[in-house]
Amino acid sequence: MADYNMVAVVKVMPTDPEVNLDELEAKLKEALPEKFGLAKVEREPIAFGLVALKFYVLAKDEEGYDLDQVLEAFRQVENVESAEVETVSRI
Numbered sequence: 001m002a003d004y005n006m007v008a009v010v011k012v013m014p015t016d017p018e019v020n021l022d023e024l025e026a027k028l029k030e031a032l033p034e035k036f037g038l039a040k041v042e043r044e045p046i047a048f049g050l051v052a053l054k055f056y057v058l059a060k061d062e063e064g065y066d067l068d069q070v071l072e073a074f075r076q077v078e079n080v081e082s083a084e085v086e087t088v089s090r091i
Contacts, residue, residue, distance in 0.1 A: 003060065004059060004060055005090060006060065006065075006089065007057065007088070007091050009054055009086040010084070011053075011054050011083070011084050012055065012080055012082070013050070013082045015081045017049035024053065028053065028055065032055075036058060036070060037057070038055065039056035039057075039058055042054040042056075054086070058091075067085055071083045
């Protein structure tokens with residue numbers, strides 16, 4: 001983790017409340033491009049049983065670390081409605 005100097009919170013919304021979040025989380029971890037790191041994953045209740053996954057993605061503030069790569073990879077995963085960057089902070 002020492003090589004990274006940024007953390008982005010990426011909020012992933014499943015397609016519906018019936019999606020198995022454990023399976024979705026595992027698929028998203030596999031989809032994360034190798035050059036990025038992962039600090040943690042949290043679950044955020046939204047409404048009516050829908051729960052969002054919040055990925056704390058580690059990156060570097062340099063060329064080649066475009067968070068759009070992460071969003072595109074996450075959006076390609078089955079049962080993902082949306083993936084958006086909530087915040088980006090230096091660490």
